[in-house]
Amino acid sequence: MKAGAPPLMRLDDLRKSYRLRRGLTDRLRGINRGVTAVDGVSLSIQRGGILGLVGESGCGKSTLAQLIVGLLEPTGGKILWDGANLKTLAGSARLEYRRGVQMVFQDTHSSLNPRKRIRTILTEALAARGLHKPDRAPRVATLLRQVGLDAQLLDRFPHELSGGQRQRVGIARALAMEPALLVADEPVSSLDVSLQGQIINLLRQLNEDLGLTIVLISHDLAVVARVCDSIAVMYAGRVVESGIPDQVLTTPRHPYTQALLDAVPRGLERRGRKRGVLPVEAGATQGGCHFRARCALAQSVCTEQDPALRPSGPNHDVACLMAL
Ligand SMILES: Nc1ncnc2c1ncn2[C@@H]1O[C@H](COP(=O)(O)OP(=O)(O)O)[C@@H](O)[C@H]1O
Ligand SMILES: [Mg+2]
Numbered sequence: 001m002k003a004g005a006p007p008l009m010r011l012d013d014l015r016k017s018y019r020l021r022r023g024l025t026d027r028l029r030g031i032n033r034g035v036t037a038v039d040g041v042s043l044s045i046q047r048g049g050i051l052g053l054v055g056e057s058g059c060g061k062s063t064l065a066q067l068i069v070g071l072l073e074p075t076g077g078k079i080l081w082d083g084a085n086l087k088t089l090a091g092s093a094r095l096e097y098r099r100g101v102q103m104v105f106q107d108t109h110s111s112l113n114p115r116k117r118i119r120t121i122l123t124e125a126l127a128a129r130g131l132h133k134p135d136r137a138p139r140v141a142t143l144l145r146q147v148g149l150d151a152q153l154l155d156r157f158p159h160e161l162s163g164g165q166r167q168r169v170g171i172a173r174a175l176a177m178e179p180a181l182l183v184a185d186e187p188v189s190s191l192d193v194s195l196q197g198q199i200i201n202l203l204r205q206l207n208e209d210l211g212l213t214i215v216l217i218s219h220d221l222a223v224v225a226r227v228c229d230s231i232a233v234m235y236a237g238r239v240v241e242s243g244i245p246d247q248v249l250t251t252p253r254h255p256y257t258q259a260l261l262d263a264v265p266r267g268l269e270r271r272g273r274k275r276g277v278l279p280v281e282a283g284a285t286q287g288g289c290h291f292r293a294r295c296a297l298a299q300s301v302c303t304e305q306d307p308a309l310r311p312s313g314p315n316h317d318v319a320c321l322m323a324l
Contacts, residue, residue, distance in 0.1 A: 006083035007044040008181055008213050009068065009101075014041045015076030016063050037063035039237030039290075040077065042309065045181065050207050050214045052224030052245075054260065055234030061217045064234070065185045068215065069103045099129070102174035106186035108166035112158040118169055119154040125176035143172040146209075148202060164195040171202065175210075182206075183215045188223060200227055221260045225249055230315075233257045236290035239309055243316035253312050253323040255295050289321065297322040 016038040026033060037060040045051055045068075053061055066072040067079065070086070079086040081097050089097055105111040112121060122143060126136045144151055147168040158166055167187055174182055184203060188196035204227045206212045218224050224231060225245060232242040233256065241254040252258045289307050292298040301321055312318040 005047070006080065008047045008082060009045040010080040010083075011041050011043045011045075011064075011068070011077070012080065013077035014038055014064070014067060014074050014079065016060075016067055016072060017075045036237055038067065038074075041234075041237070041239055042077075043232055043239060043242065045213060045215060046230070047180075047213055048207070048211050049229040050204070050216055050227055052228035052231045053215060053217045053234060054221050054224055054231065055219065057219055059234045060237040061219075061234060062185055065103065065183045065215070065217055068181075068183050069101045070098060071103075099177050100180045102177050102179040102182055104167070104170050104174050104182060104184040104187050106189050108158070108163060108170055108190065111170055112166060112173075114158055117155055117157055118161070121158075121169065122154075122172055122176060125173045129177050139176070143175055146175060146206065147172045162195075163191050164199060167191065167199055168202065171199075171206070175206070175212075179212070181213045181215070183217070185217045186219065187216070189218065189220075196223065203227065221249075222264045225264070233260065238290060238319065239317075240291065240319045241317065242309065243313075247313060247316035251313075251316075253316070253318040254291075254320045255297055255322070256291050289319075291320075295322075 015036065017034045017036045020033040020035060022031065022033060025031075039060070041060075041064060043051075053064065055061055063072065067074055081089065081101075084093070086097065116124075119140065122140045123136050126139055127133075131139060140154070141151060144154070149165060149168050149172065153161060153165060153169075158169070161169065171182075171184075171187075182203075187203070188199050191199065200216075200223060203214055203216060207214050207227075216224050216228060228245055230242065230244055231248045232239045233248070233254065234240065235256045241248055241252065241257045248257060249261065252261055288303040288305060289295070289298070292302040295302070299322065305321060307319040307321045309317045309319040312323060
């Protein structure tokens with residue numbers, strides 16, 4: 001990497017709100033209801049690294065993933081791709097970005113066309129990439145090798161494959177575009193635990209062999225802990241803690257990260273006493289820290305001030321007034 005080169009991608013105070021359908025009373029009263037799924041996320045995605053994005057269901061991970069790959073438009077903030085604002089990208093630069101950022105989905109049933117054979121799925125991706133016809137078959141063979149699939153599977157349909165095999169096809173299809181960045185949104189959540197490790201190892205191997213930058217999204221801290229170079233913990237649309245695994249996993253500073261770690265059964269060291277985290281509260285917390293209603297450490301200042309993500313040590317940021 002060139003010294004001073006911008007990160008592959010930089011998210012700057014990124015926001016996304018969804019408008020909800022209004023009922024009659026809302027319409028008569030002129031009320032617009034919305035949900036802020038991503039609420040001011042700033043993150044750097046470093047070239048050649050694996051960034052783990054963790055947080056419970058509904059915290060905004062998939063929304064963030066779709067913003068990164070351009071499937072959703074942000075309602076605020078900006079995304080810099082190799083230093084350039086996505087909004088200003090046009091023409092071939094925009095196409096390069098769309099090709100260069102690929103996604104792997106959790107649900108392999110709906111992400112692969114059930115009526116197409118694996119060969120067709122991969123060949124079509126290569127055609128979309130602009131690969132000449134004679135080059136496609138050898139490239140399909142290479143892709144299969146890269147994801148550890150047998151060529152015998154090429155004439156099968158997605159439903160004839162196991163969940164793990166389907167996920168490998170999904171990864172191969174993404175690789176067909178020769179992306180610089182792969183966003184894997186809960187790629188192992190639908191798989192048996194025994195298969196999860198294999199897919200995670202495959203992602204690590206692709207990261208090492210191809211220099212592929214990866215954003216690995218999971219609700220399970222244990223899944224990302226093993227392979228990531230950096231970790232961002234999300235809660236209610238925000239990053240509450242981020243840094244290198246050595247910092248975030250061994251000296252977690254945010255009570256929410258501490259709770260996530262306490263929930264990891266084995267393999268990761270638990271630190272300190274059991275931290276108090278109250279059960280999921282109903283409804284959004286207005287003003288102040290989003291986490292305060294569940295936080296045993298919360299003080300009145302947490303109602304008044306909204307904690308920003310601040311350095312709490314080298315390679316370690318935390319958004320908690322009590323942790324600083
Ligand atoms: N298309 C949508 N329309 C309205 N609300 C949505 C939509 N997609 C997600 N949400 C809401 O946004 C929040 C974040 O969802 P999501 O990004 O899917 O989180 P995660 O992937 O972490 O489970 C949730 O409250 C969810 O209900
Ligand atoms: Mg999701």
